Amino acid sequence: MGDTIKLLIADSTYEPDRSFNHILKSEGGIEIVGKVETGDRVVEMAKIIKPDVVLLDAEIEGLDAMEAVRHLLNNDPNVLVVMVFTEKNKTYVKRAMASGARDFLVKPFTVNSLVDTIKSLYELDKSRREALKAEAGEKNEEKEAYDFRLPTESKIVTLFSTKGGVGKSLIAINLAVSIAGKTKKKVALVDLDLMSGDIALMLDLYPKRTIVDMVKDMNGIDKDTLQEYLVHHSSGLSVLPAPISPEQAEYITSNSLEKIIYILARNYDYIVIDTGPSFKEVNLTALDMSNHILFVTTLDLPSVKSSRVGLDIMKKLNYEDNKVNLILNRYSKKHGISIKDLEKTAKKSILNVIPMDDAIAISSINTGAPFMLNNSRKPIAKKISEISDFIIQGK
Structure with missing residues (x-):
């Protein structure tokens, strides 16, 4: 994959080691661009570094994780949020997806499963964006023939x-x-x-x-x-x-x-x-x-x-x-x-x-x-x- 995928991790309990980082980069073209430990901080950090993907712990401290998802998407509709659950809180998956999360993982997960999840999600979204861009291009071509003069009485x-x-x-x-x-x-x-x-x-x-x-x-x-x-x-x-x-x-x-x-x-x-x-x-x-x-x-x-x-x-x-x-x-x-x-x-x-x-x-x-x-x-x-x-x- 030609693109480098920027990953922001939001988890107060998880600390990736060097081998983990190496596999992400070499196998998936994924670069960890930041790690934060609270929901408030992930929203702030995402504004600055503009990640492609946010790996968000459902039990993150501070701002509620579901609320954090909404803030992330409000600031950048293109960001892809992957929620991380434990077996205990897996029941919140539907709520997370309704908030705008695009996929989820259950702890403990392997580095390979993380790579697969992020790569497939990113490629799917990339295809979607390209389709939207092509559609927008077609509409641009139509625009010249479209009369956009607004009626003065409205x-x-x-x-x-x-x-x-x-x-x-x-x-x-x-x-x-x-x-x-x-x-x-x-x-x-x-x-x-x-x-x-x-x-x-x-x-x-x-x-x-x-x-x-x-x-x-x-x-x-x-x-x-x-x-x-x-x-x-x-x-x-x-x-x-x-x-x-x-x-x-x-x-x-x-x-x-x-x-x-x-x-x-x-x-x-x-x-x-x-x-x-x-x-x-x-x-x-x-x-x-x-x-x-x-x-x-x-x-x-x-x-x-x-x-x-x-x-x-x-x-x-x-x-x-x-x-x-x-x-x-x-x-x-x-x-x-x-x-x-x-x-x-x-x-x-x-x-x-x-x-x-x-x-x-x-x-x-x-x-x-x-x-x-x-x-x-x-x-x-x-x-x-x-x-x-x-x-x-x-x-």
């Missing part, structure tokens, strides 16, 4: 953040509901958080198809068949759900998303897009095509810091200042950081401040009922209503 709103956990998805849902309720027009809600989107779940919807199916059938979609790929909510929203598993994220390319937005814009008056927290190419496509970008943040220090970085990047991308609007979510005076502090750090005025109301927010998520429908007089809902007015009026 509006595209993308919610974005450089940090997860800021409440962006709940805002997207209720904003879309508010726009639909006020305008009585057609509104599509796109879950573009490809690694961990939960909008369908938050709306108590159980889709038969997702954005992945739409991409696979792209050439056969027209006005009549479009609805087969969307799931409809009682509020009037049409929802395009995120992939079922993180592994499917690679099916969504910049070109395929461009086509999706084009098709939706031809059939819907408003498109609200909820993105994952990164400047990946597919998110950049959504941002580029948007009339409005709502940059969502909160008043915790990491969010404030990442907002500054994210807004600086948007300036470098030459987005017009009035296209990007800062939204402060979950505001409370008890946070210790003031609104003025945020604006000073972010170098941008805040469009709207949404107050903290965990009771309403959690109830909305758990019941699948947007609070704009059942609690429209609450302060949190009134602020969403103000944002929808801003979008509708096209300021």
